[in-house]
Amino acid sequence: MNMKGWKLFLVWSAALCLPASLRAEATVYHTDTIPVSVIQLPDTAHAQPPHEHSVNFGVKGGFTASLFLVSDFSINGQEITEVQNNYKIGYFASVFMRINFDRHFIQPEISYNVNRCNILFDKPQAEGVPENTPLEQASITSSIHSIDIPVIYGYNIVKEGPYSLAVFGGPKIRYIWDKKSDITFVNFNLENMKETLYPFNLNFTLGVAITISRIFFDFRYDIGLHNISKKIAYTSPELPPSPGEEIPDNEIRFHRRDNVLSFSFGVFF
Numbered sequence: 001m002n003m004k005g006w007k008l009f010l011v012w013s014a015a016l017c018l019p020a021s022l023r024a025e026a027t028v029y030h031t032d033t034i035p036v037s038v039i040q041l042p043d044t045a046h047a048q049p050p051h052e053h054s055v056n057f058g059v060k061g062g063f064t065a066s067l068f069l070v071s072d073f074s075i076n077g078q079e080i081t082e083v084q085n086n087y088k089i090g091y092f093a094s095v096f097m098r099i100n101f102d103r104h105f106i107q108p109e110i111s112y113n114v115n116r117c118n119i120l121f122d123k124p125q126a127e128g129v130p131e132n133t134p135l136e137q138a139s140i141t142s143s144i145h146s147i148d149i150p151v152i153y154g155y156n157i158v159k160e161g162p163y164s165l166a167v168f169g170g171p172k173i174r175y176i177w178d179k180k181s182d183i184t185f186v187n188f189n190l191e192n193m194k195e196t197l198y199p200f201n202l203n204f205t206l207g208v209a210i211t212i213s214r215i216f217f218d219f220r221y222d223i224g225l226h227n228i229s230k231k232i233a234y235t236s237p238e239l240p241p242s243p244g245e246e247i248p249d250n251e252i253r254f255h256r257r258d259n260v261l262s263f264s265f266g267v268f269f
Contacts, residue, residue, distance in 0.1 A: 056098040060218075060266025064090040066117035068142070071227070072255035075188075078124035088116035088141075092262065094148075103156040107168070111148045115260055118142075123187070138187040144197070144258070145180035149173045150205050162213040172203040172222060191235040195254070198230050203258075214268045224257030 065087040073080040094111030122135040154168030176197045185193040207220030232252045 054100055056100065056268045057096070058098065058216075058266050058268045059093070059095050060216075060264045061093040062091070062262055062264030064092060064113065064115050064260050064262045066090060066115040066142075066144075067259045067261070068117050068119055068256045069224070069259060070119070070254070070256045072253050073121075074251075074253045075124060076251075080121050080124065082121060084120040086118040086120060088118055090115040090143075090260075092148075092264070094264075096266075098268075103159055105154045105156070105166070106151070107154060108151045109149065111150075113146045113148055113260075114143060115146070115258065116141075116143045117258075136187060138185070140254075141184045141186070143182045145177040147175045147177065148203075149175075150203075152205055152207075154209070162211075164209075164211040166209045166211070167207070168209065168220075169204070169206045172205050174201040174203055175199055176201065176228065188234075193232065193234040195232045196230040197228050201228050201258075202226065203260075211268075216266050216268070218264050218266070220262050220264075222258075222260040222262070224259050226257065227255040228258055229254050229256055 067085050067087070068083075070080075070083045073083065090113065092111050092113040094109050096107055096109040098105050098107045118139060118141045120137055120139045123138050125133060125135065150170060150172035152168045152170035154166045156164045156166045158165040176199055178197055178199065181197065183195040202225045203222045204225060205220055205222050207218055209216055209218035232254055234252070
């Protein structure tokens with residue numbers, strides 16, 4: 001066998017050793033000297049991005065900052081009008097399912113949240129105290145544990161290849177785990193203070209999300225739709241009567257809505 005024959009034999013032997021899937025896609029071109037095999041690999045440049053599948057599952061986690069909107073706050077019949085909110089960092093983790101159709105999607109979620117906040121205010125002065133007496137401050141610090149179930153509708157403003165920018169909104173049912181939650185009262189001069197929270201609450205969520213392939217970031221704002229505080233119980237000392245009343249007003253009224261700003265990082269499966 002001459003040199004040209006040996007070269008032809010070696011090329012065909014190498015081609016026969018290739019996997020069957022690649023041999024099937026091999027196209028043979030002939031030149032004046034020897035055949036040359038050109039192997040066409042599968043095209044992955046236009047593969048469907050994960051967030052464009054009809055159904056996605058994912059996980060996410062992040063941080064929260066809570067704000068208490070106080071609508072009715074009074075101690076012994078005296079109204080507290082100025083309340084200072086101090087943000088404290090909380091956290092959450094959740095799993096979700098996303099159902100995609102064109103540029104739209106529906107996303108039910110379930111998450112475990114720990115939201116923290118502190119409010120500071122001037123205590124009302126008792127009757128007969130001189131006007132120049134410095135005001136005392138008191139505070140309420142909350143660490144609220146909850147299980148949240150939002151169902152959001154979203155629309156992709158941008159959806160090009162692996163990138164998307166979406167806006168979303170929807171209702172959220174919230175179950176507050178009262179036994180895990182902790183509310184601390186400072187400088188109230190009362191004993192055994194305990195706040196009872198309504199277990200079920202309704203919020204509304206608004207947000208924006210940025211997706212890059214399997215990774216996404218979202219920013220959202222949860223708006224509390226009603227009061228979450230049911231009552232505050234305590235052991236009361238002997239209080240003086242409220243103005244115009246024959247008996248003391250031994251009640252602390254503290255109505256608040258819990259608004260939460262959150263940032264999260266997540267991954268699509």
